[in-house]
Amino acid sequence: MAELATVTLCINGEQRTLELDTRTSLLDLLRERLRLTGSKKGCDHGQCGACTVLIDGRRANACLALAVAHDGAEITTIEGLAAGGLHPLQTAFVATDAFQCGYCTPGQICSAVGMLAEVEAGWPSHAAADVARAPELDADEIRERMSGNICRCGAYPNIVRAIQAVAG
Amino acid sequence: MSTATRTLGSPVERIEGREKVAGEAVYAAEHDPERVVHAVIVQAAIAKGSVASVDAGEALRLPGVLGVLCAENAPELPGGEGELAVLQSPGVAYRGQIVAAAIADTLETARHAAQLVRVTYETAAHDVELHAGHPRLYKPDKVNPNFSTDTEEGDVDAALGAAEVTVDEIYTTPAQHNNPMEPHATVAVWEDGDLRLYDSTQGAWNAAQAIAKVFALDPGRVRVISQHVGGGFGSKGTPRPHAVLAAMCARYVGRPVKLAVTRRQMFTLTGYRTPTIQRIRLGADAGARLQAIAHDVIEQTSTVQEFAEQTAVVTRMLYAAPNRRTTHRLVALDLPTPSWMRAPGECPGMFALESALDELAIACGIDPVELRLRNEPEIDPESGNPFSTRNLVACLRDGAARFGWTDRPGVRSRRDGRWMVGMGVASSTYPARRAAATAHATAAGDGTYVFRISAADIGTGARTVLTQIAADALEVPLDRVRVEIGDSDAGQAMLAGGSMGTSSWGAAIIEACAGLRAGEPEVHVDTAESAREAVPFARHAFGAQFVEVRVDADTGEVRIPRALGMFACGRILNPLTARSQFLGGMTMGISMALFEETILDPVAGAYMNSDLAMYHVPTNADIGEIDVGWVAEEDTTVNPMGAKGIGEIGIVGTAAAVANAVYNATGVRVRDLPITPAKLVGRL
Numbered sequence: 001m002a003e004l005a006t007v008t009l010c011i012n013g014e015q016r017t018l019e020l021d022t023r024t025s026l027l028d029l030l031r032e033r034l035r036l037t038g039s040k041k042g043c044d045h046g047q048c049g050a051c052t053v054l055i056d057g058r059r060a061n062a063c064l065a066l067a068v069a070h071d072g073a074e075i076t077t078i079e080g081l082a083a084g085g086l087h088p089l090q091t092a093f094v095a096t097d098a099f100q101c102g103y104c105t106p107g108q109i110c111s112a113v114g115m116l117a118e119v120e121a122g123w124p125s126h127a128a129a130d131v132a133r134a135p136e137l138d139a140d141e142i143r144e145r146m147s148g149n150i151c152r153c154g155a156y157p158n159i160v161r162a163i164q165a166v167a168g
Numbered sequence: 169m170s171t172a173t174r175t176l177g178s179p180v181e182r183i184e185g186r187e188k189v190a191g192e193a194v195y196a197a198e199h200d201p202e203r204v205v206h207a208v209i210v211q212a213a214i215a216k217g218s219v220a221s222v223d224a225g226e227a228l229r230l231p232g233v234l235g236v237l238c239a240e241n242a243p244e245l246p247g248g249e250g251e252l253a254v255l256q257s258p259g260v261a262y263r264g265q266i267v268a269a270a271i272a273d274t275l276e277t278a279r280h281a282a283q284l285v286r287v288t289y290e291t292a293a294h295d296v297e298l299h300a301g302h303p304r305l306y307k308p309d310k311v312n313p314n315f316s317t318d319t320e321e322g323d324v325d326a327a328l329g330a331a332e333v334t335v336d337e338i339y340t341t342p343a344q345h346n347n348p349m350e351p352h353a354t355v356a357v358w359e360d361g362d363l364r365l366y367d368s369t370q371g372a373w374n375a376a377q378a379i380a381k382v383f384a385l386d387p388g389r390v391r392v393i394s395q396h397v398g399g400g401f402g403s404k405g406t407p408r409p410h411a412v413l414a415a416m417c418a419r420y421v422g423r424p425v426k427l428a429v430t431r432r433q434m435f436t437l438t439g440y441r442t443p444t445i446q447r448i449r450l451g452a453d454a455g456a457r458l459q460a461i462a463h464d465v466i467e468q469t470s471t472v473q474e475f476a477e478q479t480a481v482v483t484r485m486l487y488a489a490p491n492r493r494t495t496h497r498l499v500a501l502d503l504p505t506p507s508w509m510r511a512p513g514e515c516p517g518m519f520a521l522e523s524a525l526d527e528l529a530i531a532c533g534i535d536p537v538e539l540r541l542r543n544e545p546e547i548d549p550e551s552g553n554p555f556s557t558r559n560l561v562a563c564l565r566d567g568a569a570r571f572g573w574t575d576r577p578g579v580r581s582r583r584d585g586r587w588m589v590g591m592g593v594a595s596s597t598y599p600a601r602r603a604a605a606t607a608h609a610t611a612a613g614d615g616t617y618v619f620r621i622s623a624a625d626i627g628t629g630a631r632t633v634l635t636q637i638a639a640d641a642l643e644v645p646l647d648r649v650r651v652e653i654g655d656s657d658a659g660q661a662m663l664a665g666g667s668m669g670t671s672s673w674g675a676a677i678i679e680a681c682a683g684l685r686a687g688e689p690e691v692h693v694d695t696a697e698s699a700r701e702a703v704p705f706a707r708h709a710f711g712a713q714f715v716e717v718r719v720d721a722d723t724g725e726v727r728i729p730r731a732l733g734m735f736a737c738g739r740i741l742n743p744l745t746a747r748s749q750f751l752g753g754m755t756m757g758i759s760m761a762l763f764e765e766t767i768l769d770p771v772a773g774a775y776m777n778s779d780l781a782m783y784h785v786p787t788n789a790d791i792g793e794i795d796v797g798w799v800a801e802e803d804t805t806v807n808p809m810g811a812k813g814i815g816e817i818g819i820v821g822t823a824a825a826v827a828n829a830v831y832n833a834t835g836v837r838v839r840d841l842p843i844t845p846a847k848l849v850g851r852l
Contacts, residue, residue: 002231002232002274002276002277021274021276021277023276023280024276028275028276031198032274032275035200036191037191037194037195037198038190038191038192039191040195040349040350040398041197041351041428042349042350042351042431042780043351043431043779043780044430044431045431045779045780045781047431047779047780047781048349048431048780050349077191078189078190078191079190079191079192082189082190082191082192086186086189086190090189090190091189093185093189094181094182094185094186094189095181097181097182097744097745097747097748099188099189099627100399100627100628100629100745100748100749100752101348101349101350101396101397101398101399101626101627102184102187102188102189102193102396102398102627103195103348103349103350103398103399104349105188105189106189106191109189127789140789142788143788143789143791144788144789146787146788146789147787147788147789147790148787149787149788150349150780150785150787151349151788152347152348152349152399152401152756152785153349153399153627153748153752154751154752154753154754154755154756154786154791155748155751155752156755156786156787156788156791157751157791157793157794158748158751159788160788
């Protein structure tokens with residue numbers, strides 16, 4: 001049976017106070033309630049990454065996040081990234097044809113934004129030869145760090161190129 | 169034509185690119201008609217038998233639940249056949265078949281209600297295992313879509329007996345699931361007896377026709393809208409049972425209904441590639457020229473409806489030999505009905521044929537590229553017609569040079585630390601066809617033009633390339649043309665399948681442009697006649713795939729640092745989006761070679777690894793450098809653009825190239841896909 005709870009979320013810069021079914025995932029809140037359908041549901045199990053959003057600046061699978069567990073959080077979705085004109089990654093994805101069907105794309109882009117911040121903060125990855133040193137974002141690092149986002153159309157080489165174009 | 173306005177052949181960015189990266193592109197489940205409610209599917213928990221009872225009491229008591237539909241209370245579907253005869257009997261033909269649906273005002277409540285529906289069953293013994301000695305193997309009348317089941321020419325057995333060199337091996341491929349990123353979904357709206365569906369489909373017009381038939385409605389009363397489709401790979405080529413169910417639920421509760429299939433449900437309700445058991449026999453003379461080719465295929469269908477994959481058909485045209493034989497045999501199992509998955513027939517068939525060619529090259533002691541060059545036929549061995557264009561030789565030669573094929577090591581002779589390194593090659597081919605399509609075109613009078621055609625863009629770039637075709641034919645800039653697709657109201661059109669979409673739709677667009685250029689403000693065309701014209705040519709696209717592998721000598725892990733696909737597919741209309749299609753096909757082929765396998769539990773009678781954690785598809789880290797090239801070609805016997813379809817050929821032959829490279833690296837031949845570490849470790 002539905003139990004309700006009130007939460008306040010800051011979504012793409014806008015403060016929203018919502019009464020929610022406590023079973024509602026952040027993804028279903030965005031898609032079904034707030035009509036922010038840019039975040040995609042590919043598996044609903046945290047296995048494909050299509051629902052990736054930024055929660056307090058860090059990338060996360062919105063399908064695995066219960067909305068009520070994130071009271072007070074700042075959420076950025078693909079719509080938020082495009083708010084003041086396209087984010088450079090969004091432009092780069094179009095220019096390098098880093099997608100075909102486009103369904104994984106919002107998740108890929110949000111994930112890439114989060115990933116670049118992780119690299120900036122010096123977080124190591126499995127692909128790094130020396131985890132004690134500041135990471136260098138070569139193609140192998142990008143491939144490794146972007147492997148939480150599945151693209152069934154097979155645009156991976158173009159996704160790598162798009163991210164390289166923005167990361168410099 | 170003034171060169172200034174020509175955009176065909178240029179790398180034009182996707183017209184809907186901005187919408188897709190900004191999250192503005194609306195897919196089926198994202199349509200939100202007023203008063204929409206949610207339906208959730210309840211699936212059969214047995215593999216064979218019937219539903220004895222459905223107790224919906226507890227589900228119906230949940231606040232917010234609007235109804236539970238099952239065989240007992242489901243409306244009759246006058247035209248429901250096969251997989252689309254949803255809830256028309258208590259019978260259960262496979263585990264996961266639809267036995268009920270719960271409808272509620274929110275997704276959360278509908279999901280909970282579906283869990284509360286209590287179903288009891290009468291269970292019967294099930295039969296789910298495909299094997300070569302199955303007692304119920306039979307010969308289907310035709311194989312998909314309409315090919316002869318068997319062919320025979322000359323005396324294969326005698327020729328094999330007389331051949332200097334022979335290969336006789338069994339190759340097997342597992343069940344595979346398409347798994348487009350967007351799960352299948354339908355939003356169904358009834359209005360005054362008319363049905364409108366927002367559906368994730370590769371063919372809005374075909375879907376509307378099929379759904380109209382199920383409900384015995386005048387086809388004009390069903391409209392299917394499908395603006396953006398999150399991949400399909402064949403699985404959205406025909407309507408799936410959930411689309412019928414969504415319409416049934418919407419009628420039952422008198423409100424629009426949204427029904428999104430879950431990833432797990434996709435493994436039973438949306439089609440898959442049949443497993444195959446293929447015996448290939450090759451016989452060659454001392455000069456490595458084929459004297460005999462036999463390809464005998466065993467595969468499965470369901471008890472619900474027949475699907476006969478055309479796995480050996482490709483063997484009828486690729487290489488010549490005086491003695492040739494192909495056969496297909498099926499068994500109907502208590503499993504979901506297999507269906508189209510990217511290059512049905514060619515894809516699994518070419519894994520077997522091109523692996524066998526590699527084995528023949530080794531047996532003959534010649535280079536596998538050279539073996540293929542020696543066996544290049546002058547005419548189509550099947551029809552006796554000349555090929556309209558056949559540039560397999562150019563693909564092999566140019567590809568070999570570009571890839572550095574001469575640097576290929578001897579078998580099991582190159583080591584880089586713990587990695588065993590090797591290279592492999594395989595041919596690719598896919599039919600180049602087109603089908604009928606209708607199109608409407610309007611000249612607005614201000615120099616802009618609007619086209620309406622029931623095409624689909626499932627990620628192929630069709631919307632973009634059709635706009636380019638129209639702009640070029642009209643000699644106007646791209647921004648003067650708008651091509652509206654994904655709406656069955658535009659009338660009959662070929663679906664996005666069989667690599668025939670752009671070929672069929674583009675021909676209709678060009679015909680419409682001729683009318684506009686003649687000064688007509690509004691044009692309606694139907695290419696049925698020109699598409700039907702007999703062409704005295706065998707029309708196929710060709711390609712050659714080169715792969716380098718590194719095999720970990722300790723763990724058996726296979727990595728693919730680089731691959732090259734060289735293709736001959738007529739004129740390439742948009743190199744940016746075309747390259748992506750080839751890339752995507754090759755990536756799915758690498759995936760087939762190394763990862764994809766839906767695993768059957770014979771006791772439960774079901775495919776078990778039904779999610780993306782257990783059914784492996786490649787991630788970014790699994791894919792290395794993929795190079796794509798094409799040879800200059802133009803083929804106006806296929807369509808006026810001179811293009812051939814490119815959606816499928818990229819996956820054809822890739823898996824064989826990988827298997828052949830693994831042999832080159834390790835000396836181990838894997839004839840049973842996928843090439844997992846378990847099949848290598850202990851043999852290295």
